[in-house]
Amino acid sequence: MARPRNCRRVSSIPESTYFKPRGIPLTMLEEVVLTVDECEAIRLADLESLYQEQAAERMKVSRQTFGRIIESAHKKVAEALVKGKALKIEGGEFEMASMRKFRCSDCQHAWELPYGTGRPQDCPSCKSGNIHRAEEDRGYGRGYGKGQGRCCRTIQKEK
Numbered sequence: 366m367a368r369p370r371n372c373r374r375v376s377s378i379p380e381s382t383y384f385k386p387r388g389i390p391l392t393m394l395e396e397v398v399l400t401v402d403e404c405e406a407i408r409l410a411d412l413e414s415l416y417q418e419q420a421a422e423r424m425k426v427s428r429q430t431f432g433r434i435i436e437s438a439h440k441k442v443a444e445a446l447v448k449g450k451a452l453k454i455e456g457g458e459f460e461m462a463s464m465r466k467f468r469c470s471d472c473q474h475a476w477e478l479p480y481g482t483g484r485p486q487d488c489p490s491c492k493s494g495n496i497h498r499a500e501e502d503r504g505y506g507r508g509y510g511k512g513q514g515r516c517c518r519t520i521q522k523e524k
Contacts, residue, residue, distance in 0.1 A: 373434070373459045374425040375405040385451040397445045400457030403438035410435050425460075466499035475499055 378401060385394055402424070409420035421431035445452040464477040469488035476489060487494050 372425060373402040373405070373457070374423065374462055375401055375459045376408075376462050379404055379454055382454040383451065384445070386449045389449065391451065394449075394451040396451045396453050397441045398456065399438060399441050399452055399454045400459075401454060402457045402459045403434055403441065404454050405459070406431060406435040407438050407442070467496050468499045469493055470495040470497060 385391060405424060406420065409415045409423055410417065413420075415423070417431050417435070418428050420435075421428045424431060424434075426434070442452065444450060464479055466475065466477050467485060468475045469491060471493040472488060472491040474488055474490035478485065485496060488496055
C-alpha cells in the first residue's frame, strides 16, 4: 500500500489559469494540465530562484518530493511549448497558506492577517505606511477564499 501524500502548501491560485498558442482555435488544441502545486513549484524554483531545499520547506514537503514535483511541472510546460498545446492550471492536492505576516519598517512591529482581507494600508502600531511582507513570509501571495486552510483537498477551478 502506498504512503499517503503530504499536504503541499501553496501561496495562491494563479490569476491566469489557461494559456494557449496564438492563432490556433481552442477547439483544435490538446491540453496539458498543470496542477496548482506544480505551478507553485515553478514559481518558487524558477521565478523566486530558490534552491530545491528552500522551496521544499515553503511547500512543506521533502526535497525529494519537491524534485519530483518540479520535474513533472517542467516536463508539462515543455510539452505545451514545444508541441503547441494549451496549458491549463487546475486541481491537485494542496493546502493554502492561511495567514500573511507583515512588518513595519519604521517601528519593526510585526502582525498577521488572514488571506482574503486585503493589504493593510498602515501599521496598526505607529500608523506608518512603510509596511512590507515579513521576510519569512515572502512569496506567499493572495489567497483564494474558499480554499484556505483546507489540507490535501483536490480543488478545481471555480466557475
